[in-house]
Amino acid sequence: MFDDVDPRSPTPLYEQIAARVRVAVASGDLAPGDSLPSVRALARQLRINPATVVQAYRDLAGDGFVDLRHGQGTFVQEVAQYVRDEEREAQATEIVRRAMQEAARRGLGADELARAFEREAGVKIRE
Amino acid sequence: MNNALEIDGLGWRAGRFFELRDLRLRVPRGSIYGFLGPNGSGKTTTIRMLMGMMKPDHGRIRVLDMDVPRDMPRILARVGYVPERPHVYPALTVGEQMRYHASFFGKWDAGWARETMRRLELEPDRRISRMSKGETGKLLILLALSQRPDLLVLDEPTDGLDPVVRRDVLTAVLDYVGETNATVFISSHLVHELERICDWVGVLDRGRLVVELPMTQFKNGIKRIKVSGAPETPVDPPFTILSRQQTNGAGTETWIVRGWQDSMKQYFDGVGLDLRDVVDLDLEEGFVELLRSSRPGTPGGS
Amino acid sequence: MYRSMLFLHWKQIRVVLIPLVIAAFGLPLLSVQGMGNLGGAITLEPVAVLHAAQGWLTLYPILAAAVGIILALSAWNWDHQLNHVYALSLPVSRSRYAMGKMGGGAVLALLPVGAFWVGALVASAAVHLPAGLHTYPNGLTLRFLLAVMVSYATVFALAAGTIRTTVIVLSAVFLYFVVGGAVESYLGVFFPFFQHTDVVGNTLTFLGSFGPFTVFAGSWMLIDV
Numbered sequence: 001m002f003d004d005v006d007p008r009s010p011t012p013l014y015e016q017i018a019a020r021v022r023v024a025v026a027s028g029d030l031a032p033g034d035s036l037p038s039v040r041a042l043a044r045q046l047r048i049n050p051a052t053v054v055q056a057y058r059d060l061a062g063d064g065f066v067d068l069r070h071g072q073g074t075f076v077q078e079v080a081q082y083v084r085d086e087e088r089e090a091q092a093t094e095i096v097r098r099a100m101q102e103a104a105r106r107g108l109g110a111d112e113l114a115r116a117f118e119r120e121a122g123v124k125i126r127e
Numbered sequence: 128m129n130n131a132l133e134i135d136g137l138g139w140r141a142g143r144f145f146e147l148r149d150l151r152l153r154v155p156r157g158s159i160y161g162f163l164g165p166n167g168s169g170k171t172t173t174i175r176m177l178m179g180m181m182k183p184d185h186g187r188i189r190v191l192d193m194d195v196p197r198d199m200p201r202i203l204a205r206v207g208y209v210p211e212r213p214h215v216y217p218a219l220t221v222g223e224q225m226r227y228h229a230s231f232f233g234k235w236d237a238g239w240a241r242e243t244m245r246r247l248e249l250e251p252d253r254r255i256s257r258m259s260k261g262e263t264g265k266l267l268i269l270l271a272l273s274q275r276p277d278l279l280v281l282d283e284p285t286d287g288l289d290p291v292v293r294r295d296v297l298t299a300v301l302d303y304v305g306e307t308n309a310t311v312f313i314s315s316h317l318v319h320e321l322e323r324i325c326d327w328v329g330v331l332d333r334g335r336l337v338v339e340l341p342m343t344q345f346k347n348g349i350k351r352i353k354v355s356g357a358p359e360t361p362v363d364p365p366f367t368i369l370s371r372q373q374t375n376g377a378g379t380e381t382w383i384v385r386g387w388q389d390s391m392k393q394y395f396d397g398v399g400l401d402l403r404d405v406v407d408l409d410l411e412e413g414f415v416e417l418l419r420s421s422r423p424g425t426p427g428g429s
Numbered sequence: 430m431y432r433s434m435l436f437l438h439w440k441q442i443r444v445v446l447i448p449l450v451i452a453a454f455g456l457p458l459l460s461v462q463g464m465g466n467l468g469g470a471i472t473l474e475p476v477a478v479l480h481a482a483q484g485w486l487t488l489y490p491i492l493a494a495a496v497g498i499i500l501a502l503s504a505w506n507w508d509h510q511l512n513h514v515y516a517l518s519l520p521v522s523r524s525r526y527a528m529g530k531m532g533g534g535a536v537l538a539l540l541p542v543g544a545f546w547v548g549a550l551v552a553s554a555a556v557h558l559p560a561g562l563h564t565y566p567n568g569l570t571l572r573f574l575l576a577v578m579v580s581y582a583t584v585f586a587l588a589a590g591t592i593r594t595t596v597i598v599l600s601a602v603f604l605y606f607v608v609g610g611a612v613e614s615y616l617g618v619f620f621p622f623f624q625h626t627d628v629v630g631n632t633l634t635f636l637g638s639f640g641p642f643t644v645f646a647g648s649w650m651l652i653d654v
Contacts, residue, residue, distance in 0.1 A: 178517070178518060179517070180514065180518075186462045198522055199522070200520045200522050201520070202520075203518060203519065204520035208518045210514055210518075212514075214511050214514040214515040215511075215515065216437070216507050216511070216515070217510075218440065218441075218507070219437075219440065223436075223440075227436070227437060229432045230432065230433035231430055231433075231519050231520055233523065241485065
């Protein structure tokens with residue numbers, strides 16, 4: 001789940017990690033009660049500063065996604081449906097924004113992008 | 128104690144040129160501070176001075192709230208040092224060198240040392256003169272960490288090591304930091320490696336620290352932007368323009384800017400310029416652009 | 430810490446120490462060759478014995494100086510190779526570090542000195558002296574010990590600088606005494622003036638009159654009246 005964090009991205013690493021947890025919770029890949037990897041283990045696996053992992057977990061705890069139980073680990077919390085929906089929406093928006101930026105860079109218009117999306121996804125975009 | 132390392136007004140000159148001039152540096156406690164700079168910028172000299180091995184012409188250095196060089200032995204008891212070139216005795220074996228080192232440090236953790244030695248695949252009976260660069264690199268970090276220091280000073284610890292060994296060395300450092308909240312001051316020109324692990328970055332160029340910021344702020348602050356219709360001298364930009372270049376004949380320019388924030392997009396509307404694109408730079412690109420712009424003769428540079 | 434510094438010095442000097450110990454043991458024995466009682470009743474003339482004993486007079490102080498010099502150089506050798514970086518990163522004040530090293534060398538000096546003592550005792554026991562002559566193994570060993578310590582301490586201070594400086598200084602000293610002496614005699618052949626000078630000898634006397642260095646100039650006789 002965390003394998004593709006990119007240190008070179010301008011998005012801070014702690015944000016990338018927290019985002020992945022949020023997405024997993026929103027999609028149901030992480031259920032309430034599941035435990036996240038320990039700070040040490042995750043820092044080791046990703047070869048990053050453990051303080052970064054701590055910050056990610058703290059952010060998640062602050063938003064109510066996880067519970068930091070000192071000495072025992074970090075556990076996923078029950079998250080209300082609307083929160084999960086909001087998270088999914090936020091993720092989708094970010095992807096669209098990036099696609100639009102990239103399209104603009106290549107000189108493509110939003111309508112060309114929309115048409116391509118309709119073709120690929122088989123979904124009709126409202127006029 | 129807020130800062131593990133404080134340097135003020137450090138100056139040193141060798142020959143006609145100042146190698147260090149008015150250097151000011153702060154390493155917050157518990158941070159992993161990446162000390163970046165091109166070769167010859169004075170990184171190793173700075174490190175030698177904070178280790179009390181060289182005397183500056185002027186300036187003040189405080190390590191772990193103690194004065195260099197007055198409190199040197201007390202400081203060195205809490206600082207783990209990995210120098211640029213291996214400083215261990217070639218004629219000793221790994222085991223002998225470790226026992227020698229251990230006899231100087233009261234906090235030496237023999238059990239941890241033994242276990243880590245095994246994990247790093249170092250053999251106690253191996254003669255240091257027969258070891259490869261990678262094995263020596265691992266030994267140096269093992270010695271420094273077994274002391275249980277409060278501050279690690281690492282001068283290019285992974286330079287010239289293969290990726291597997293680099294990973295081993297960094298993992299050992301990160302594990303240690305995770306357990307102990309020790310501070311790490313690491314100089315390297317392997318920028319991508321530092322990008323992963325450092326939460327602070329200080330860039331040294333020709334003897335002066337040109338930038339000292341939390342990593343995310345530094346990276347996010349440097350952007351490559353595309354602008355159309357820009358005048359000769361832009362009016363009071365809220366960011367620093369490091370360089371400007373014509374992208375094509377149609378009046379579009381590429382600017383490298385520093386100190387960028389997203390809200391600054393509004394500036395362009397205000398002065399009637401067309402902001403085409405904002406591109407993120409990774410640490411290496413940002414570092415290169417920063418240095419390039421500070422060299423004389425660059426358009427827009429100082 | 431001091432134990433490990435001793436171990437380090439030992440490792441540096443190990444190989445060279447063996448010939449030194451052998452030389453220290455053997456020199457007193459060599460000096461009494463021909464004076465042992467070979468089962469016969471050969472009694473030697475006192476004068477002849479003293480004369481023979483005197484022949485070894487110069488070798489004792491030279492060996493003592495050599496032992497001291499080698500101990501001092503070997504104390505700092507490895508540190509010099511590493512440019513003192515390791516030593517400077519250890520949490521010991523420089524004076525304590527130097528003292529520790531010096532003490533370690535002094536302890537190691539006991540090996541050749543001890544061997545010398547044993548050799549002197551054996552030589553004294555084996556020799557068959559005419560009446561009126563006595564052996565002084567303990568006195569000689571004490572002088573040997575002091576001479577080793579003096580040369581060790583002197584060169585130790587030098588060697589803490591750079592090995593290169595030390596070697597240059599020692600080579601210069603060697604050249605002065607050995608080559609200088611030869612040059613002087615050679616010049617004496619052509620220029621009568623030099624027949625009456627004895628620069629080298631006078632220097633030695635002069636040096637030998639300084640405080641601790643008098644130990645070199647004193648009596649190095651195993652056998653005396």
